[in-house]
Amino acid sequence: MKKRILLLSDIHGNFPALQAIDRTVDAASFDHVVNCGDALVYAPFVNETLSWLRRHRALSILGNTDRKVADILHGKPLKKPRKEEKRIMYTSAAQALDEEGRRQLLALGEKAVLNVAETGDGDIPTLLLFHGSPADPDEFLFADTADSRFTELAALVNCRAVAVGHSHSPFHKVIGGIHFINPGSAGRMFDGDPRASCAIIEVSREDIAVRHLRVAYDIEAVARELARQELPEIYATMFRQGRKLN
Numbered sequence: 001m002k003k004r005i006l007l008l009s010d011i012h013g014n015f016p017a018l019q020a021i022d023r024t025v026d027a028a029s030f031d032h033v034v035n036c037g038d039a040l041v042y043a044p045f046v047n048e049t050l051s052w053l054r055r056h057r058a059l060s061i062l063g064n065t066d067r068k069v070a071d072i073l074h075g076k077p078l079k080k081p082r083k084e085e086k087r088i089m090y091t092s093a094a095q096a097l098d099e100e101g102r103r104q105l106l107a108l109g110e111k112a113v114l115n116v117a118e119t120g121d122g123d124i125p126t127l128l129l130f131h132g133s134p135a136d137p138d139e140f141l142f143a144d145t146a147d148s149r150f151t152e153l154a155a156l157v158n159c160r161a162v163a164v165g166h167s168h169s170p171f172h173k174v175i176g177g178i179h180f181i182n183p184g185s186a187g188r189m190f191d192g193d194p195r196a197s198c199a200i201i202e203v204s205r206e207d208i209a210v211r212h213l214r215v216a217y218d219i220e221a222v223a224r225e226l227a228r229q230e231l232p233e234i235y236a237t238m239f240r241q242g243r244k245l246n
Helices: 015-025 046-055 064-073 084-096 099-106 147-154 219-228 234-241
Strands: 003-008 032-035 111-114 127-130 161-163 171-175 178-182 196-203 208-215
Touching (some): 015 046, 015 219, 032 111, 046 084, 046 099, 064 084
Parallel strands (some): 003 032, 127 161, 161 178
Antiparallel strands (some): 171 178
């Protein structure tokens, strides 16, 4: 029996991008929706994004931007980033959160386990979720990261597949018998293609198949809301270009 997983990461508060993915693939038709972190910061739709994840019963973890917002909610000083144009994006996200969103964010951990028992994965988990890597939540893994590093990471886990985010770099590798999957960024790609990125995973007893998708969305809706909230204009430019400029 095949089970379908919609894999997301690095939404970064970009609800129009999330809506476009949903319209394209129909998130409700999947057996599981999973999110590898960084749901918040940089696009200004924090509550809409978290509400969507709740409605779809997404299995989510903290990313580095989420963690900083959680620190602000706990009253901790924001030591990094030092650039004011970045700091305002964190503080504005924390201030905008409604009570449900606050509770949702503060309940998240830095890793999660998904076991799709119907596919025969009784002894080992189907999927382990990390933001950066199994070794470090802030590690960047890319499509061109050396296979030797993936071999080291494969030795740290016991599962069929590992899902990661953080690098905004889509890839699928099978190293040491383990599938390593990054869906790219659902809300903020850096490769010059501004379209949202996600991955569809089909799991059966025999195999794991992965398909990456890029989806166009209403970037100007994000730009208009950034302007309405008087947030730094450079972020609208980054969303339009699909690049990291600061």
